[in-house]
Amino acid sequence: MLPPVIAGVDGSSESLAAAEWAAREALRRDRPLRLVHAWNWHPRQQDGEIATAAQRHLAQRSLRQAEDRIRRTCPAVKLDQEQVEGPATAALLKAAEQADLLVLGSRGLSGFTGFLVGSVALDVVAGAGRPVVLVRSGEEAADEHLPDDDGAESTRTGYRDVVLGIDLADPCDEVIEFAFEEARLRRSRLKAVHAWQQPSPIGLGAGDIGLVKRPDRAEEWLGFLSAVLQVWREKYPEVEVVETVTEGRAASVLVRAASGAGLLVVGRRRTERPTVPRTGPVAHAAIHHVGCPVAVVPHD
Structure with a gap:
């Protein structure tokens, strides 16, 4: 069963x-x-x-x-x-x-x-x-759907976006796959969102994306996001994907991105100490501040 x-x-x-x-x-x-x-x-x-x-x-x-x-x-x-x-x-x-x-x-x-x-x-x-x-x-059921041509609520229109919060420093297959599958089930668009912050020059290493100009850094992150999602695009060719990178704190960026969405998907790392459960700051912010349903997906 x-x-x-x-x-x-x-x-x-x-x-x-x-x-x-x-x-x-x-x-x-x-x-x-x-x-x-x-x-x-x-x-x-x-x-x-x-x-x-x-x-x-x-x-x-x-x-x-x-x-x-x-x-x-x-x-x-x-x-x-x-x-x-x-x-x-x-x-x-x-x-x-x-x-x-x-x-x-x-x-x-x-x-x-x-x-x-x-x-x-x-x-x-x-x-x-x-x-x-x-x-x-x-x-309600209509909240998952886009409004009709007159702006009224409807269950006969397409589904609202599934929004995926993705950490490119640690992209997790379980979280990405869950979001793609939810978009497939709904025949909705998947909006993948990564938040980045300008690092201090002191903290940059040889392999870091350390471009000085913000537009260039954003372009680098967008290319990285596209590369991470490529295998999932191929696995789910029917899912339309929109990739977005935004400068700012991850929690704030995701709360804004989830406005008008049908579902927000975020990850939660399994703790090594099960007696001290933690949701993590991004999942915690989503749970408390996002209006649409929030899926929290555990990963290693």
């Missing part, structure tokens, strides 16, 4: 939007969809059975809300659901091990809601071995 797309749900508007986005993604990937609700309870004296029953009732209600929404909007998707008891981070990380993709709801600058309170969501993103997509509240 193919690994499913998994969506974490908790009854919040963010998780419902994430579940619906996950259903559309499951259809694009021709995968089943699994809804997972994680809950954790610590027994106290005599109220254990009552509290457990209440938690199970809330879990069932959350799963039913998500399922009802998906049945209305994506009736063709193959769907099942699961309740998981235990610490939220551990439960979601375990679910990710079985997933083709894990999808969670996000509130951006306000943090995360439901079982994604505080550091849990960041811990999941930082520790998952599979790609994780974060989806904002209010995300």
